[in-house]
Amino acid sequence: MTIPESWFLILAAVIFGIGMFGLLTRRSALIMFMCIELMLNAVNLTFVTFSRSLHDIGGQASVFFILVVAAAEVTVGLAIVVAIFRRRQSTAVDELSELRG
Amino acid sequence: MIAMTTTWPDLIVFIAAAAMAVIGALGIITYRNPVHSALSLILTLLGVAIAFLEQEAHFLAAVQIIVYCGAIVVLFLFVIMFLGVDNKEDISVEPLVAQRPMAYASVVVTMVGILAMLSRGGWSTGAQVATGASPGGAENVQAVGSAVFTTYLFAFEATAALLIIAVVGAVLLARRDRTGESISEGADA
Numbered sequence: 001m002t003i004p005e006s007w008f009l010i011l012a013a014v015i016f017g018i019g020m021f022g023l024l025t026r027r028s029a030l031i032m033f034m035c036i037e038l039m040l041n042a043v044n045l046t047f048v049t050f051s052r053s054l055h056d057i058g059g060q061a062s063v064f065f066i067l068v069v070a071a072a073e074v075t076v077g078l079a080i081v082v083a084i085f086r087r088r089q090s091t092a093v094d095e096l097s098e099l100r101g
Numbered sequence: 102m103i104a105m106t107t108t109w110p111d112l113i114v115f116i117a118a119a120a121m122a123v124i125g126a127l128g129i130i131t132y133r134n135p136v137h138s139a140l141s142l143i144l145t146l147l148g149v150a151i152a153f154l155e156q157e158a159h160f161l162a163a164v165q166i167i168v169y170c171g172a173i174v175v176l177f178l179f180v181i182m183f184l185g186v187d188n189k190e191d192i193s194v195e196p197l198v199a200q201r202p203m204a205y206a207s208v209v210v211t212m213v214g215i216l217a218m219l220s221r222g223g224w225s226t227g228a229q230v231a232t233g234a235s236p237g238g239a240e241n242v243q244a245v246g247s248a249v250f251t252t253y254l255f256a257f258e259a260t261a262a263l264l265i266i267a268v269v270g271a272v273l274l275a276r277r278d279r280t281g282e283s284i285s286e287g288a289d290a
Contacts, residue, residue, distance in 0.1 A: 003107060003111050003112070003115045003155060004107070006219070006220075007115060007119075008152060008156065009219050010216065011119050011122065011123075011152065013212055013215045013216055013219075014123060014126075014212075015122055015123065015126050015145070015149075016211075016212075016215070017208045017211065017212045018123070018126040018127060018129075018130060019126065019129075019130075020204075020207070020208050020211060021130060021204055021205070021208045022129060022130030024200070024203075024204035024207060024208075025130070025200060025201060025204045026130060028135060030135050030138075030177065030180065030181060031129065031130070031135060031138055033177070034129050034138055034139065034142050034177065035129065035130065037142065037169075037173065038126055038129060038142070038145060041145065041146065041149045041169075044149065044161075044165075045149055045152055045153075048152075048153055048156050048158045048161060049156060051156075051158070052156045052157065052158075057244045057245060057248045058248065058252070060158050060160070060161055060241075060244075060245050060248070061245060061248045061249050061252070061253050063158075063161050064161065064164070064245065064249060065253070065256055065257075065260060067161075067164060067165070067168055067169070068260040068263065068264065069260070069263065070169075070173070071168060071172065071173060071264070071267075072263050072264055072266075072267035073267075074173050074176060074177075075176070075267045075268065075270075075271045076267050076270050076271050076274070078176060078177070078180045078271070079270070079271035079272075079274035079275040080274055081180060081184075082180060082183070082184065082274070082275045083274050083275060085184045086277075091184065
């Protein structure tokens with residue numbers, strides 16, 4: 001494998017930036033979750049790249065655990081979205097201006 | 102670090118993976134329909150999976166496709182269609198004053214910071230650990246498995262508990278309130 005590590009790190013940084021921009025500008029909770037997945041994937045790519053360049057399998061094990069935590073996070077997050085949609089008929093986070101349900 | 106030894110097939114595969122990932126990522130934040138965004142997310146995840154493959158993380162590439170494309174995106178699509186939120190979000194308006202410029206500025210600052218930090222560190226040419234190498238090929242799955250089940254065994258068991266708790270919590274959150282004491286005044290989705 002002869003692609004330099006720096007290319008993968010730059011690609012991961014670009015994906016992270018795009019995800020961050022989407023998270024900051026979009027208002028649908030579903031799209032915001034997708035942007036969080038995007039940022040998690042960028043970090044995973046960074047982990048795998050460092051795992052290759054430093055010859056350490058721990059980076060890949062970390063990605064494995066990040067995948068599990070991301071799955072749990074998406075499950076709970078989408079359940080919260082469903083619960084909010086029942087009350088508000090909307091997934092826009094601008095609607096959630098009250099602490100009371 | 103210069104791509105002197107880069108062969109053409111590697112280069113083509115990397116460019117394809119990078120294009121898939123970036124185009125998919127841009128699609129997520131520009132499509133107004135959530136279903137289209139979810140499909141763009143699949144494109145990005147496949148691109149990242151190819152990048153994993155190119156770095157000989159074969160197990161993670163397979164898990165990425167199975168768990169992310171197969172489970173998480175399907176969960177997204179299921180929720181989108183269950184809620185019926187295929188109404189298009191108008192992304193041209195800006196409810197918060199100067200939200201876009203501030204988002205641009207934050208992203209630029211973050212990207213410059215990440216890239217400056219990486220380039221100062223010599224693009225990850227740090228000290229290499231002597232043990233626990235990450236082999237490619239058929240030994241990759243074996244290496245990841247033995248690392249997860251020996252060094253990271255406690256964390257692995259904790260993830261099992263985490264998944265159980267997450268599933269129970271999701272069921273509790275998304276369950277309809279049968280007692281009817283709350284404000285679910287009809288028109289449930």
